[in-house]
Amino acid sequence: MNGFLAIYRREVLGLWVTPLAWVLLTVFLVLQGAIFYSIITHFASMADVSVDTGPVQAYFGQESIFLLMTLLLVCPALSMRVFAEERRSGTIESLLTAPVTPASVVLGKYAALLTTYALIWLPTLLYVVILRKTGVVDWGVVGSSYLGLLGIGAAYLSLGTLMSAMTKSQLVALLLTIFLEFGLFILGVGEYIFDPGLFRDLCAHVSMMGQMEDFSKGILDLRRIVFDGTVTALGLFVTTRVVDSWRWG
């Protein structure tokens, strides 16, 4: 893994010394805060709450459509520049002439994106801490919910990395990624539209909302994890091949 750590560190530094990560963090937290606030006020006005539908489950589970919409905005914006910018400015030339393998370049950059994604989510732990002041929080559910979000983020960022490697334009990378991830999201919505059958099962299987609903109930479905892992691995593998192919351009 020649250079993995060096690339990872530079990439994290590069993300946080430019406004991009901070802008995304701000937008993300404003949106999440609004979603969380409306969920809390909704629950506060309810007379009677059953055991397995607390605000935490609602935030990560039933109402996860809001949360996923913000991810459709944040993930593509986070990953759009990762290769496109290097190729546009020509820094890819000094990067790839260092003694590094394409795999470590791709993994180093991707790990930095995933770390930044996790850091953006980190402040939302405060919501749970706040809830704990007034009620009981099931930490297992919180843990599995964040695991679900990490899985979705990992898959989205992997696809975004691939799209960024396909073009020198950040804007094109952004649009391609949104298109792809929105397509994946809509496919999941198909679960509620189609008649029972193979296609509906497929839709249910790839559904991000379904994943969050399961994980927010503390159900760690291995199929979901395998799906996220497959999308991530496939995206990164193809990206590595794309990076390798630039030598023959």
Next chain:
Amino acid sequence: MIEVSNLTKDYGTVVAVRDLSFSVGKGEIVGFLGPNGAGKSTTLRVLAGFLGATSGRVRIAGHDIAEAPLAARRALGYMPESAPLYPELRVVEYLQFRARLKEVPRAKQSAAIGSAMERAGVGHMAGTVIGHLSKGYRQRVALADALVSDPPLLILDEPTAGLDPNQIREVRALIKGLGGDRTVLLSTHILSEVEATCERALVIDRGRLVAEGTIEELRARQHSSTLSVRVRDPNASAEATIGRISGLNLQSVNADPGSADRRTLLITLNEGLEPETAIETLVRALTEAGIGIHALIPEQASLEQIFSELTAHEKMATGAAEPGADS
């Protein structure tokens, strides 16, 4: 240090480098010379491992770049054309990243970065954000990057492009000063650069090697030389006298503005004619014709002339062979 044999690189239908072979020995400073678009950058990118060769072999410090790419890249410091850098980082942060990437041992990193910045003349800019630097300083940061792992081989693509004359002088002095057993291959389209820094030059045109050798050897290849003669010619018989000597061609006659009978003659020598013999014959003939010689200056063809001659000849040759060679 560098061995290139039968290197060919094409971009789809465009052949950028054709059947190029050359070698650079340890400790040499070699200029890679050619007009814009001759294939210099492409060749250097192949050597640096950024582009793959279509065919042919390249060995860097004994490592085949196709079989042992990492070992080959470890042995070289490469400075790409136009010095691309990350604008958001500080100079020292960038060099730290590059030192880690190039596997400089942790204990030696800060010393290596310090000495690279010192040599490239950016020591006082360590804390400056790269995006705020001028073109000249960015170029030097890229040079420091190439030096940071203290590689035995440096490949510099137009290291002085975009610099002001003072900076150019500094960079040239730096390259010459690297010396020792370090090998340097630098590309340029400016001939005086080769003259100032390099021991040997490779001239490339349209992806082919058209000449190779020391500056003196290249000079010796000149196809014609010129004599400038200032004379007092009261009878205006110089033209006729020179016309009688075989091998000499009168290029131009300029009357001195001050006096009517003083003129400057520009004479070119035919190929193959020894300049010494030509001068002897010329002086004797002029004196016999009663023409007073005030000055006789053999004009050495400049590298620019040699260069344009070399590349022009190549153009004629390939121009004839083009349809067959390209299809």
